[in-house]
Amino acid sequence: MVSMMRWGDTLEDDDFDELTAQALVAANNAAPAKPTAKLPPKQVFGPDKDGIKTIVEYKVEQREKVKVTKKVRVSKKQVSTSRGVFERRNLAKFGEAVGLNAEQERTTMSMTEDIFLERVKTSKDNTRKDENFDQLQALATTKALLRMSGISGKPDGPAFGAETKAYKVPMSVRRGPGELPPGEGGASAMGKPGSGQYVPPSLRAGASSVGETMRTRRDENSVRVTNLSEDTKEQDLVELFGPFGAISRIYIAYDRETRESRGFAFINFVRREEAQRAINKLDGYGYDNLILRVEWAAPREPRPDQPPR
């Protein structure tokens, strides 16, 4: 029994003088006979020059003697209060509070967990964030356009299909299981949602509807998926949306600073019917414990500051 009590674990403490050591020895000797044997009295040392008070207490807990060493920093603070407050410092209990000791009274008052004043993002902040996002996307598109410089102005040029196909790989454009028809695939890779800068000829004022399939509008066939779990990767979305048809592009929005997924993604389908089918099937689909929301991505307003080409 003696060996079970590890006085030594805390005895190394510098604050203990000979007096404590003696008390401990006495306790050690007394303990084996009965666990309920007399416990050493509570001892208080200090406060020392740093204001540290050491309180040593002993108690029996589950038939084992436990030594509790508390260190308390004592500091004095002068506060001026009104006389009334001072007089009310120690009011006698009345009503239902009578006869309850501090332990029982604790049931009427408890500290709860840490709760923060949650700062509310005002609508201003929200729009600012969206602008950032837009700028980011615009930037990405500008880069893309620069890289495609040769064809960016005339997407219906002769080399268009081949050029775009080559360019698609570094932009990590994913393809669905279905084979892309080269011309149309190129067109929708061009028609990235969120690029908002380039207005294809078919959409310009006075454009005819001739060649509509070739120059698919950039926002067309773009599906927005929200309420995605943060762990969702592009490959997961390929697996999820691939069966519905050819996918020309997948974009998952990541937070710029934390690199965490923001929980939504855009998926461009090559064919509108396939996108519609995916929306019909997957809107409200439970994926990774979350209910997906799949809908047409809202077409982006053309930017007024960009002159139409």
Added chain:
Amino acid sequence: MRPLLLKGHTRPLTFIKYNLDGDVLVSCAKDHRPTLWYADSGERIGTYKGHNGATWSCDITRDSTRLVTASADSTVKLWNLATGECIYTYEFDIPCRSVSFSLGEEYILLTTDAFMGVPPAVRILKHSKDTEEQTHEEVLLVNDAHPGRITRAMWGRLNKTFVTSCEDGLVRKFDASTGKLLNSVKIHDKSIQMMDMDRDQNTIITASQDKTSKLLDADTFEVLKTYQCDRPLNTAAISPIRDHIALGGGQDAASVTTSAGQAGKFEVVLYHKLFMEMFGTVRGHFGPLNFVAFSPNGKSFTTGGEDGYVRVHHFDSDYFEQEFA
């Protein structure tokens, strides 16, 4: 911040009142037992035993010696604040709702509900510091001005007037000596649940079921600011030190079970008084908020909810450091 959770009441809270020094507070609930607490530690000092019905409101004298409580058991009781002893009972035959001491504490402003054909009324009672002289004297009775329940009545400057808020969305001002209606303005489309005044009695804040809170000029009832909220409001308070407003409410208890847990909107909402912009929320209650009160030093606030809990929130230091909101 780490709010103190005070678990003394078994029924929904109705009212919370700090004393002038701000060291103690009294909470009233529908469970018949107003309770006195230390405002800084949350320690319960005692409960006032004697009421036989829900207690709707209370007030504490300036020197923190006496408490007055109004109850649905048709009585108004005067208590020794520190000992819990009942000093005097005003007996009526109608439920009593709002009470407040006048400046100088010679009078008590009381509102009574409509009951058994008796219309809702505002009454002024005589209050005497000497218990021997205390009588059931009613100085004034105004019982023909309100079509619905009077939710709150407060004294105007120097006891010359008093202001009432009513279920019909109107705020009214009366001459305190004659009971003459001086002014009445429709402020809200729905019931005004609670009304409060800032300490210098310049502005009045109202909280209404129509999801707005309005800041009024206390003299003219001109609407200075409107705080548009997304929930029915039960209570509003003005910070005594900063340009902040605390609002509380939430969907009513009857419809809580019919909607998602998040939709309850039981948080305390903090608004900037001048910019009318919500800048923060403090969650905690799991039922609608019935009362919010700032401590007189503005460093903490206390809420009472339909869930029967009182929560004392001491602001973190960053609350005081932030320039705007």
